[in-house]
Amino acid sequence: MDGASMDRVRDVTLWVNGERVSRRVAVRTHLVDFLRVELELTGSHLGCEQGVCGACTVRVDGVAVRGCLMLAVQADGARVETIEGLSDSGAIADLQAAFHARNALQCGYCTPGMLVSAAELLAANPAPTRDEIRAHISGNYCRCTGYHAIVDAIETTAAARRGEGGAA
Amino acid sequence: MTGGDRQVFNNRTINKNAAPLNGDRARIQGEDTRKVKAPDFAYERPESLDQVFDLLERHGDEARILAGGQSLLATLNMRLSSPGLLVDIGRVPGLAGVARAGQTIRIGAMTRHCDLAAAPPVQAHLPLLARAVPHIAHPAIRNRGTIGGSVALADPAAELPACCLAMGATMVLASRGGERRVAAADFFQGLFRTVLEPHELLAAIEVPVPPAGSVAGFDELARRHGDYAIVGLAAQGVPAGAGWQGLALAFFGADDRPVLATAAAAVLAEGGGIAAAQAALDRDLDPPGDLNGDPATKRHLARVLLGRVVGAMAEGR
Known part of the structure; x- marks a missing residue:
């Protein structure tokens, strides 16, 4: 590679779902294209690519972020968790089961981002009101199920984690 | 993750194949055969303010500061902006807190x-x-x-x-x-x-630090929660009898920059009341129309906001 293009690429090392990953990336590649194309972790979805729809929401260093609004180079050294890692670890198995039970997904396109957002809410607020749930997922668009069942699922999970009749 | 899980979820683990994916070489060289959306730019990640100043002095208008990136990345993805160089200040010590x-x-x-x-x-x-x-x-x-x-x-x-x-x-x-x-x-x-x-x-x-007794008010009108405001109001001041001291009413979404509504604030400061302040607002704001509404709509919404925000501040909400 010639010198002129070296500032267009960068070597990055990050931890994705606990695995150490080193790659050379084009600096203009955003995090979700990196995850999907380079690592073939296609659970993180791309909708609008302007931060509005929330389908690309992943966890970086413990907090939910828009994967389309972060460059892969910015994640150099970071711990990234995608829906694949969150599923495999079982960390949100109850939330996923509630989504299933409540029919809180149909096509599933928004679901990975929705789960990351919901998990962050439940970690910070064990007893959110329905309004708080709606406000928190306001940046995650669903175009088929509708939000009512999603709010139900999140509310059900919160109640179950508090030990208040989770089966609902 | 257990070995068994790895088997089950084999199709979801990271691709460890060292061979580049088809098209990788072109992508790395910035000649993407797929749909990479952001325009080509250079990227630097300075680790000190001195390095930031070096880059800014060397690249001038071509350089854009990358802070949180929540607006800049969207404009890059949409190719609404095409900087020659992004200067990522995310790891410059001393800039946060x-x-x-x-x-x-x-x-x-x-x-x-x-x-x-x-x-x-x-x-x-x-x-x-x-x-x-x-x-x-x-x-x-x-x-x-x-x-x-x-x-x-x-x-x-x-x-x-x-x-x-x-x-x-x-x-x-x-x-x-x-x-x-x-x-x-x-x-x-x-x-x-x-x-x-x-x-x-x-x-x-x-x-x-605001003076003792200062109260704040904030509200905005948006089509959806989290959208940019059609019109918004940030206000701060100290209640004084029927009036206010040091009252500032800053409207946003109402012009090409945030605007202090000084005429309306003066009316309120002297105890003139919200209705009079709403009337005075026409002297403060000259909003251009945009996709969210024409000027008359924005003026109306600004008056509504003023009533809500200042009313809540006066009641100590």
């Missing part, structure tokens, strides 16, 4: 919205910011977006520039030669325009 020094609260430019709202000096002294932050976009964006990025971008419909105006904040602009300070009222020059020179970095925002 909120601290009180005497009667001033200094907010580092890289302070993220989520940290801003939770910072003890903000919670204790700057309720306007604490009220405004939940209106900024969505939680995942607040986890990355920064006050410096918002202020330097100068989107006329953004929350924090208007808050800075209402609080009488001072922008600290750093360059190789040192710092200069510019009042918020002088900093915003128009649509996405500020007094920042190409060799300067917005390093911090200094906010005076």
Whole structure:
């Protein structure tokens, strides 16, 4: 590679779902294209690519972020968790089961981002009101199920984690 | 993860194949055969302010500061902006954090919205910011977006520039030669325009601790929660009998920059009441129409907001 293009690429090392990953990336590649194309972790979805729809929401260093609004180079050294890692670890198995039970997904396109957002809410607020749930997922668009069942699922999970009749 | 899980989820584990994916070589060289969306740009990640100034001096207008990236990355993905170089200040030490020094609260430019709202000096002294932050976009964006990025971008419909105006904040602009300070009222020059020179970095925002008894009010009207406001109002002042002392009403989404409604504030200061202040607002605001509404709609919504926000402030809500 010639010198002129070296500032267009960068070597990055990050931890994705606990695995150490080193790659050379084009600096203009955003995090979700990196995850999907380079690592073939296609659970993180791309909708609008302007931060509005929330389908690309992943966890970086413990907090939910828009994967389309972060460059892969910015994640150099970071711990990234995608829906694949969150599923495999079982960390949100109850939330996923509630989504299933409540029919809180149909096509599933928004679901990975929705789960990351919901998990962050439940970690910070064990007893959110329905309004708080709606406000928190306001940046995650669903175009088929509708939000009512999603709010139900999140509310059900919160109640179950508090030990208040989770089966609902 | 157990070995068994790995088997089960084999199709979801990271591709460890060392061979480049088809098209990789072209992509790395910036000649993408697929749909890479952002235009080609160079990227530097300085680790000190001196390195930032080096890059800004060397590249001038070609360089764009990358702070939280929550607006810049969207414009890059849409190819609405095409900088030659991104200067990522995310790892420059000393740019984040909120601290009180005497009667001033200094907010580092890289302070993220989520940290801003939770910072003890903000919670204790700057309720306007604490009220405004939940209106900024969505939680995942607040986890990355920064006050410096918002202020330097100068989107006329953004929350924090208007808050800075209402609080009488001072922008600290750093360059190789040192710092200069510019009042918020002088900093915003128009649509996405500020007094920042190409060799300067917005390093911090200094906010005076409001006087005792000061109350804050904030609200905005948006089509959907988290959208940019059609019209919004950030207000701060001290109730004094039927009137107000030091009342500042900063509207956003109402012009090409945040605007202080001085005529309406003067009416309220003298105890003139909300209806008279709403009438006076026509002298303060001359909103251009946009996709969210024509000028008459925006004037109406501004009057509605003034009534709601100042009414709530007067009642101590």
